[in-house]
Amino acid sequence: MLFNYRVIDNPLSKYKGRVNMNAAQIQLINFLSAAIHDERLDIDQVKKINFKSIIDEAEAHNIKGLVYSAINKNNISKYIDKEQLEQWKKETFFTAVYQIQHIKQISHVLEIFNKEKIPVIVLKGLVIRDIYPKPELRTMCDADILVHKEDLDKVKKQLLKLGYIEYGITKAHIVFEHIKYPPIEVHWFLTYEDFFKKNVLCENEIWKKTMKVKVGGTEALSLSFEDIAVHLCLHMAIHSASSGFGVRQLCDLVLLVEKKGDLIDWSSFVNKIREYGIDKFTMAIFTICRILFNMTVPEELNSIKLVKRELLNLLIDDIFESGVHGNRTLSKMFSNKMAYNSHDKVGNNSWGILKRFIMFVFPPINKLSDRYAYAKKYIILLPIAWIHHFFSGVFSKEYSFFSKIKFLVSTVHISKKRNKILKGLELI
Template sequence: MNKSQELVINLLSHAIRGQKYELDINENINWNEVIEEANEHSVKGLIYTAINNTDYTKTMDKETLDDLKKTTFFSGMYQINHIKQVSKVLDELNKEAIQVVALKGLIVRELYPKPEQRTMGDADLIVKEGDLNKVRLILETLGYTVSDREYHHHIRFKHKNHLDIEVHWVLGNGRFFDSIDSIEDNIWETCIPVNIGVSNALSLSLEDMTLHLITHMVNHIKDAGFGIRQLCDLVVLVEKQGHLIDWSLFNKKVKECNIIKFTSVIFNICNKLFNMEIPSEIYIESIDEENMNIFIDEIFSNGVFGKRHTHKQYANWSACNIDREEPKNVYFKKVFYTMFGPIDTWGDKYNYAKKNKILIPIAYIHKFLYGLFGNKFTLKEKFNLIFKTTKESKNKDEILKWLELQ
């Protein structure tokens, strides 16, 4: 971590605990770099809550401070309106007696001192598969439309005035787990009632919620990457609700998902960065400090959704063995993902191939020509991107092997 990243962590450590951060106001701080880092991880509002009404703001120039205040205010209002809209959706689903489990940010935000500063880019809900058609009709009545892009584990609904809603019927992303039974078993029997805004919903049990945060990180690191905000979610959950969690049951589920090493690393990182106390009941492996620091740098470089650097996105596709029917280290397969990425990540212009598989070869040619002559990057930048991707892919492959995810 560099100095600015260390400051972001210190600010977040105080913000997620509702504390103010005091430091020597004479210290030389590159606030533009700090705020840029926070912005990449969608935690600008959070870091502001740690320095608001302190002498620390005197170390910022007026323009930077005013921009941070404005961003924090409007971001908070946007999230409040988002919750109101989700509440409206839940009311309509409740009228039809459709059971809905709210996931991730919709639940953990309430554990933050300033919930509106735990930003969300969409809303994740899970329903029973038999209710999907009814859910679709209700959302369409509310002005939502189904995204053209196909997903194998959820449906994304878009609205011209509101954030997207992802409707899941399973929790796990089966591409990345040998077995996800421990995620799916007994969801509806163990879920607990909660309020989202003024509306009734359900939440996963605390054990399943904790597991889901971990498995969601796995999905992201093997798809694009994840950032600091996801770690904050785990910290606030463990610190606020850890005494209520059956850690023996959690350990059992982690073992069944075959993510013991990854879970150990994540809990160790939360301890190292945020001084989170690791529950004594959790099975924690001894972690190599050097590799853990490399992984921390990787998390910072990802940004909140792993899309901070284009070459890292391509490297993820190259490094990850997405198709389990193939051997892990087939060279040509890695080259393919480096050049094109998974077909389900291609833009709308390639929908003809997604809908009609016989047209995929034509789409490959289309993709290659657009990539070579398109306007997004110059030809020099594209060759530089390929070089960086190849190098980064090797690094990512080593990280995944160390985490025992490859």
């Protein structure tokens, strides 16, 4: 289905036209826009909606509670199956309770950090949620905080006391998990060289420009609104290259621009995204936010070259296909791995994609798990291990047989499409 849009009195008026979206996606955006803007819907349009499709789309993007809030506000429950509506209502209630408990726990953690005089910057959802009409419906799967690298041992000590355990570490953050509460990601860098040549969000400058916020009643530091905007775009760019991202991240940007845009130095913002090399990607994202949510794009972004409609269509399609974490389907999950390799950027072409696909199906001996130890011991048995590996995947019960067939047929095709997006947006 075609989504009609028109931009008035704005350089983006060049984009008058249509975007390819199916009915459920169009309906989802209409409900989502009403939810984040606290607006009313056209009841005549609601009568024609397939709410099962809306729920499926909302679930894939982890925004069911937000979408339900639009339904509740607009009193259109009579158009929805009662059993379906009751289940949706219960899920929204428990989602809100879970998020409130999450914030209460993070508030407690921050209070301890404050007592120990450990400076902390709270990131992403912990700040953005407060500009939503119903903050408890802006879901978070974890909590992201930024600390000074020299304070890592102090932070770790306090989290271990609270029952958290160290679960994983990267070049930029450590994940701490808890049996009762969502994970906490402790960052000491906001970006790292795998994706960007220069760390424009210089940590020293960030700390100088912080502002005070409250998380569940506890005082903490936040990035400035300008740096939040840059960080949101960087985060989407990283996820776009590595796995993809869903519509929830677009909502974050829309509300930030609409509610805090007058506090942002947009000229400085443009300079930063240019230094990172994500100016074309950022322009595409702002354009999509304008198309889908009628967001006004700051005039300072007019200096950035507009993105072709074909590329916008591909990116919108990828956002919907991705779901909240980029792994909505088996095919999408593996196509992400095939489309881009941050450690081998020269291999991000058609041959590189095919090569990674072949290596996935028939991995080198050092990539095989201990399950195939016999091949590591006797290399002549490697072809048998490959067959074993292939059929283990085919008959695994984790995904349906249909999903596996779809994966085998479509992964390379999807990877090429994603690769085209990344090249077109100059992310590779």
